[in-house]
Amino acid sequence: MANQQMIENHLRDVNHVPKFDGTNFREWNFxxxxxxQQLGLLGLVDGREGHTLPEEETKAF
Incomplete structure (x- = not known):
């Protein structure tokens, strides 16, 4: 139940963000x-953190 409430609170946080319409990139991006940043996800989203890709599997044919 607490997890559901946390998700709902974060959804309310984005209500003020304008929809991207192709002309408002600066405001939308900011x-x-x-x-x-508020959610602690900026480093993950911009690639500074958690940037490990899974190793490719090599298959012998």
């Missing part, structure tokens, strides 16, 4: 960056 608002999303602030939300990601």
């Amino acid at each position: 608002e999303l960056q602030m939300i990601f």
